[in-house]
Structure formats: structure tokens, C-alpha cells
Amino acid sequence: MEMQHKEEEMMVANGGSRLRRMDAATRFLALALTLAAAVVLGVNKQTTTILVKINPSIPPVDMRITAKWIQMSAFVYFVIINAIACSYTTISLMFTLATRGRKKNVSVMVTVLDLVMVALLFSAIGASGAVGLIGYTGNSHVQWREVCNVFDKFCHQAAVAMGLSFIGSMAYLLLVIFGIYKKL
Amino acid sequence: MEMQHKEEEMMVANGGSRLRRMDAATRFLALALTLAAAVVLGVNKQTTTILVKINPSIPPVDMRITAKWIQMSAFVYFVIINAIACSYTTISLMFTLATRGRKKNVSVMVTVLDLVMVALLFSAIGASGAVGLIGYTGNSHVQWREVCNVFDKFCHQAAVAMGLSFIGSMAYLLLVIFGIYKKL
Secondary structure (H helix, E strand, C coil), X not given: CHHHHHHHHXXXXXXXXXXHHHHHHHHHHHHHHHHHHHHHHHCCEEEEEEEECCXXXXXXXXEEEEEEXXXXXXXXXXXXXXXXXXXXXXXXXXXXXXXXXXXXHHHHHHHHHHHHHHHHHHHHHHHHHHHHHHHHHCECCCCECCCCCCCHHHHHHHHHHHHHHHHHHHHHHHXXXXXXXXXX | CHHHHXXXXXXXXXXXXXXXXXXXXXXXXXXXXXXXXXXXXXXXXXXXXXXXXXXXXXXXXXXXXXXXXXXXXXXXXXXXXXXXXXXXXHHHHHHHHHHCCCCHHHHHHHHHHXXXXXXXXXXXXXXXXXXXXXXXXXXXXXXXXXXXXXXHHHHHHHHHHHHHHHHHHHHHHXXXXXXXXXXX
């Protein structure tokens, strides 16, 4: 009877340690992806030359224009949130590795903060995705013209950043699910 | 010793039943708020008359223009996600009331689905918020002009819908936190 009890305890301990390893690996992935997303959009810049007709009587002139992430509030929000998520993950990774899931309160607090990161990251992806979509297709109803035909490289790089952040957010979603299952 | 054990069990049971009542109340609030958000934006429509100069040689003419939620992808996404969240909450509310938290697997599944709702709702709020902000302020870098000076009522109603949905999302966030604490 006692043997069986000990075996069960060992199985639970093994399951817990496997979950902890998975948690640490996923956390590291989330860190890397949100860092990459913030950097990819943060360094995003494209300068291009367009022909502008100032007056119908004179020929059009060349004009150099630059697209930067800082020119659009949604992209600024995206970079800030990914930077926050990345910084938080570094701290939470150290915490979870140091406590090894022994402190239940710390573990619950980390899961709640992971949840906050899910909310923030998804809102940032939604914001930049909506603006990016208008950049690609434009919107004739409000006469917002597409800009990705001019800033193709910029738009492509922004899409890559959003993709990276999306996978990072899925990693956070997984971390919260681990947190829920950990308490089972 | 046995008395003390029974008292502890009763305290845990009381705590669990209080948490279940809070869960049901919050779930009902989330249902009402996401339903209201979907309806408030879904019925949003404003028709206004603007002066348009077609040709410099003739005087400007009146033109009637209409703003609807369906004209903007971010608003369509917002209405769909809020409708999904509201429908899901109705089902999950029935499930949680029927099982009374007795079935652990159902309870965990509901918490994971609540988490998915958090992600979806925050992405929808982010998307419509980003578009709404450009509607209010415009963006000179991409020459997207503000439209809320013309469609003031439409923009105001969209902001109300976003506010309702945001409080609804916070209710979902709370539901996931309850789900995490329930397992403690």
C-alpha cells in the first residue's frame, strides 16, 4: 500500500518536473519571439522616391519620403508591448527557474501575469494588424489609400514582426494553459 | 481532530461555492457586455451631407454619405468576435451552472476557452481601437484624414461599443483568474 502511494507520488513529481521543463522552454521561446518582433519592427525604415505633381503647369518632381514605425501609433504600441513582454519573460524565467515551482503563490502570480501578457500582446497584434491591412488594401469609404504599393519592404517587414509576435503570443497562451493544468 | 478536519472541509466547500457564485455573476456580466458591444456597433450607422467640389468652374454640390460598421474590416471583426464571445458565454454559463464545478475536466476546458475569448476580444478591441484612433486624429504620414469630424455620432457610438467590450474582456480576464485560483 505504502509502495503504491510512493509510486503515485513519484509519477506526480515526474509529471510536474516535465511540465516545468516545458514551461521553461516555452517561456524562452516567448522571450526570443517577442524580442525579435520588437527589434524587427523597431528597426523598420524605408526611404523611397515618388513623383509628385505640385502644379499642373510644371512637370512632376521627385520627392523622397520615409516610412518609420514611429509614425503610426499602432506600431509604437506594438513595439512597446513586445518589449514589455520580453522584459517580463526574462524576469519570470529567472523566477520560475529559481523557485522550481515550489512556491505556489509565485507560480500563481506568474500565471496571472502571463495572462496579462496574452491580453496585451493580442491587443497589440490586433492594432497593428488592422492598420497593416488598411496599408495593404486601403479603404475607399474613408478614402484612406493603400501605402504598401510604395513602402513594400516596410510592409513586408512589419508583417514578419506581426507573425513573430503572434507565435510568441501563442506561447504565452500555452504558458497560461500550463499554469491551469499545473494546479490539477 | 476529526471535528477540525470537518471544519476545514466545510470552509473549503464554502470558499468554493462563493467562487462559483462569483464566477456565474461575472460570466453573466461578460455575456451582457459583449452582447451590448456587438449590438451597439452592429446597429451603428450615420448618414450626413457634405459639400463636394467636383469642378472648380461650378459651385460645390451636396452629397449624402453613410458610415456603417460593415465598411471597415476591423469593425466587422469586432462585431463577429463579440457575438462569438457572447454565444460561447451563454453555453458556458449553462454548463457551469449545470455541473456546479463538480466535473474538473469541464471546469478546466471552460477556463481554457475563457482564455481563448480573452485573446480574441483583446485583439478585436486593439484592431477597432487602432482604426478608431486614426478616424479621430488622422495620420499625416500616410495621408489618412480624420473622419470623426464628419461622422461624429458614428465615432462616438463605436467608442461606446469598444468601452463595453473592454469591460467585458476584463470580466473574461477575471474568469480565467478564478479558474486558476479554483485549482489552488
